[in-house]
Amino acid sequence: MSDPRPQPLPENFAVPLGRVVNRLGVFGHKVRWYPTVASTNDIAAAWAERGAGEGCTVVANSQSAGRGRQGRVWTSPAGAGLYVSTVVRPTGPVIPLLTIAAGVALAEGIQTATGLVSDLKWPNDVFINGRKVAGVLAEATSSQTGICVVLGFGINVSAAVYPREIADLATSLEREAGVSVARGNVLAECLCGLAQRYQQLTDGQRGEVLDAWRGRAVAMTGRCVQWSEVGGIREGTAEGIDDSGALVVRTDAGPARVTAGEVRWL
Ligand code: BTN
Numbered sequence: 001m002s003d004p005r006p007q008p009l010p011e012n013f014a015v016p017l018g019r020v021v022n023r024l025g026v027f028g029h030k031v032r033w034y035p036t037v038a039s040t041n042d043i044a045a046a047w048a049e050r051g052a053g054e055g056c057t058v059v060a061n062s063q064s065a066g067r068g069r070q071g072r073v074w075t076s077p078a079g080a081g082l083y084v085s086t087v088v089r090p091t092g093p094v095i096p097l098l099t100i101a102a103g104v105a106l107a108e109g110i111q112t113a114t115g116l117v118s119d120l121k122w123p124n125d126v127f128i129n130g131r132k133v134a135g136v137l138a139e140a141t142s143s144q145t146g147i148c149v150v151l152g153f154g155i156n157v158s159a160a161v162y163p164r165e166i167a168d169l170a171t172s173l174e175r176e177a178g179v180s181v182a183r184g185n186v187l188a189e190c191l192c193g194l195a196q197r198y199q200q201l202t203d204g205q206r207g208e209v210l211d212a213w214r215g216r217a218v219a220m221t222g223r224c225v226q227w228s229e230v231g232g233i234r235e236g237t238a239e240g241i242d243d244s245g246a247l248v249v250r251t252d253a254g255p256a257r258v259t260a261g262e263v264r265w266l
Helices: 011-019 040-049 092-114 173-177 183-202 206-215
Strands: 031-037 057-063 081-088 119-121 125-128 131-143 146-156 224-229 232-241 247-251 254-258 263-265
Touching: 011 031, 011 183, 031 040, 040 057, 040 081, 040 131, 040 146, 081 183, 092 119, 092 125, 092 131, 092 146, 092 173, 092 183, 092 206, 146 183, 183 206, 206 232, 224 247, 232 254
Parallel strands: 031 057
Antiparallel strands: 057 081, 081 146, 119 125, 125 131, 131 146, 224 232, 224 263, 232 247, 247 254
């Protein structure tokens, strides 16, 4: 099936993006808007396959098959959130820290746009007052156009009806702020955050990104955590992230590094 056709970017997005154009770097200059898609990550991946360059960004008003990490569904009701995917074409050492940088960028963008302070939980979940408000799904592809990572992020902006299993675990910016929040401002600031943090990675300033992440992950440190490995389920106490972005966990058998998969916070 062919991709849906993009529509003109609505004013409530175009105006805030125009205001921050000097801070956007490559992000947000080429933005394609869709009233609805299955998943913005798929649209961005198809665009990348046709040669989309760094910073090409897809935004949708709703998703019919939005997905999260570990095959979960990302509920994406119309107008209630930001559903965004952007193309990056990183080289070698930048790749493992991309999602760490994206998590920082979202937390910072949300704070600049709304004043709300959020925490990060490994690998890149954004929490406010103990409930999840945003997440990042990074998907890599390699084709004739080279290595490409689609960085997809979802932010709950307005209160919406979420499936029962996540209703108590999720929150939205409006619920936390107690006032209405303009999606365009949040998008603009998150893309500026991404521009800044991605630039730091490519300039070799990984320490800046890691320190910013650690500064927002205080609530995670010292928490009990469970994860699965080939040998079975393991458990320990989260100590933070190392310089490669892996989660470091203290266990009875010594320190362990978790680099992928799902962790369960106890
Ligand atoms: C997670 O926390 O599990 C990641 C959620 C990522 C959701 C976003 S919404 C835009 C993009 N398109 C998708 O299908 N998923 C990501």
